[in-house]
Amino acid sequence: MTMLRVVLSGDFPQSRILSAALLVIFIALAAAPFLFPGTQSLNVAAKICYFVVLAASYDLLLGYTGIVSFAHTMFFGIGGYGAGLALYTWGPTWTSVLIGTLLGLGLAIVLALIIGLFSLRVRAIFFAMITLAVASAFAILASQLSWLTGGEDGRTFRVPEVLRPGYSLLEAGAFSINGRIITYYLIFLAALVLFLGMLRVVNSPFGRVLQGIRENEFRAEALGYRTIVYRSIVNCLSAAMATLAGVLAALWLRYTGPAVTLSFDIMLDILLMVVIGGMGTLYGAVIGATIFILAENYLQALMGALSKSAAGLPVLPQLFDPDRWLLWLGVLFVLSVYFFPAGIVGKLAARK
Amino acid sequence: MSEAALLRLDGVNTHIGPYHILQGVELAVPRGGLTMLLGRNGAGKTTTLRTIMGLWHASAGRVRFDGAEITDWATPDIARAGIAYVPENMGIFADLTVRENLLLAARAGDIDDARLRWVFGLFPALKKFWSLPAGFLSGGQKQMLSIARAVIEPRKLFLIDEPTKGLAPAIIGNMIAAFRELKQTAATILLVEQNFMFAKSLGDTVAVMDNGRVVHAGSMAELAEDRELQHRLLGLSLDSHQ
Numbered sequence: 001m002t003m004l005r006v007v008l009s010g011d012f013p014q015s016r017i018l019s020a021a022l023l024v025i026f027i028a029l030a031a032a033p034f035l036f037p038g039t040q041s042l043n044v045a046a047k048i049c050y051f052v053v054l055a056a057s058y059d060l061l062l063g064y065t066g067i068v069s070f071a072h073t074m075f076f077g078i079g080g081y082g083a084g085l086a087l088y089t090w091g092p093t094w095t096s097v098l099i100g101t102l103l104g105l106g107l108a109i110v111l112a113l114i115i116g117l118f119s120l121r122v123r124a125i126f127f128a129m130i131t132l133a134v135a136s137a138f139a140i141l142a143s144q145l146s147w148l149t150g151g152e153d154g155r156t157f158r159v160p161e162v163l164r165p166g167y168s169l170l171e172a173g174a175f176s177i178n179g180r181i182i183t184y185y186l187i188f189l190a191a192l193v194l195f196l197g198m199l200r201v202v203n204s205p206f207g208r209v210l211q212g213i214r215e216n217e218f219r220a221e222a223l224g225y226r227t228i229v230y231r232s233i234v235n236c237l238s239a240a241m242a243t244l245a246g247v248l249a250a251l252w253l254r255y256t257g258p259a260v261t262l263s264f265d266i267m268l269d270i271l272l273m274v275v276i277g278g279m280g281t282l283y284g285a286v287i288g289a290t291i292f293i294l295a296e297n298y299l300q301a302l303m304g305a306l307s308k309s310a311a312g313l314p315v316l317p318q319l320f321d322p323d324r325w326l327l328w329l330g331v332l333f334v335l336s337v338y339f340f341p342a343g344i345v346g347k348l349a350a351r352k
Numbered sequence: 353m354s355e356a357a358l359l360r361l362d363g364v365n366t367h368i369g370p371y372h373i374l375q376g377v378e379l380a381v382p383r384g385g386l387t388m389l390l391g392r393n394g395a396g397k398t399t400t401l402r403t404i405m406g407l408w409h410a411s412a413g414r415v416r417f418d419g420a421e422i423t424d425w426a427t428p429d430i431a432r433a434g435i436a437y438v439p440e441n442m443g444i445f446a447d448l449t450v451r452e453n454l455l456l457a458a459r460a461g462d463i464d465d466a467r468l469r470w471v472f473g474l475f476p477a478l479k480k481f482w483s484l485p486a487g488f489l490s491g492g493q494k495q496m497l498s499i500a501r502a503v504i505e506p507r508k509l510f511l512i513d514e515p516t517k518g519l520a521p522a523i524i525g526n527m528i529a530a531f532r533e534l535k536q537t538a539a540t541i542l543l544v545e546q547n548f549m550f551a552k553s554l555g556d557t558v559a560v561m562d563n564g565r566v567v568h569a570g571s572m573a574e575l576a577e578d579r580e581l582q583h584r585l586l587g588l589s590l591d592s593h594q
Contacts, residue, residue: 208456211452212448218427219444221428222439223456224431225456226426
């Protein structure tokens, strides 16, 4: 228990249902390659892992500090392009991964610092607009510099040998550990460490100041905290985390391009994950990302099955037609925001 | 450096948008005493406190604190120089627990145990609700938390804005006892108040504001004796005003 307290930085999930849900998600992700063999399910599990980091890092801004930013996918993209282009240009070695990651981190932190210094002093809406403008400019730049980035097509690259599907670490009958599984565990462990790191940050004295700023900026100032400094630091930290999530995504996809890293759709996805899970709680990011990505991947199949089983009945088969899955996804989100205005975790924590 | 006044305002003018609120405030707060700032609604009392704290900046005049001119300092720097501010609307952090509220105020990161026991002695309710989000506290308890947050670390000067506003008489009694205790620590306090009985029982010196100026300054005892002066300055008579 003490051990767990240290690992979770004393921030236990506030309800039994939530603890159970988190435990199920953790076990499912930890054993995903063996519980759910198959390409698609492993893709979904890996995507959940790096999106948990991405959503949690966004929650540092939105939920913990009350900063609305639309530049989060830009940082995600910087990570993806950083690692991806390094592997593409310098070959599939760990040194490339490291250099690409470090270059990405450097660029992300500098950009976050510049955006922050120019705009964190102004009203929230201007900050949001400036991040939107910078992110759009970056997306255009990435697609225009096609000699470097591959333009709209992006770049497909090779990863270090250990991570390739063809690499086999262990083969025993039906049981095999190949490069894909190694990559998955690399991503899973990195995501876990990053998530626990963020949990530590929000439960530190620094995290308390952030929450104070969110609630009442003038009071925080009157207590002697230079809020601009705190906001700048969290802006950089959040950008760095998003960059690392981008690196993980690139390693998994072995591809980087505007659609999977920089698109505004992803920004909306992150926003929804955080809002559905619950703002101001990192566990909310886990729940939100898991539900969202599962729905995105399996709702269509579920509806297909529903539609088939309702065959012969009036209206229902058309209503559940798999082609209408986006409509139902939308309905799900409207309902969840309506019934859980504080997010799922917020609702569960209030119930105890 | 041994100036008699810890805080001194010289000809301070403050504009808020198009409004000229403070029109040449002259105020001296002596070291180690409790100064009451009285006046009608809209006289400029809260604006004076906010100007001292740098939440609004003076358009003219000077604010001197402990030998330094702080007129143009940023709020966090003023706070770090040793001024604690308890605003009228309490401004507690509702989502944070009582404990976290106090931890935030103790900037060093940890609360001194003896100091905490002293604060619990002043406001026992805070001990009882230690781990509760502050948003669940009653109005009086929030006010106590707000004051506790200011006194959790020794500060040179406390600016306190209408601590009794909207509180039940029994709690006001508590509050008076708490401020008496605080005075024992040789703290310097500038307290804005509408409740004259409260002011009379605590104040050493007094300044009365009207229309953005200090129109009277002197000892509290003198004002408490002089009903005619009270009536003229504050428009009140003690018999009708509790």
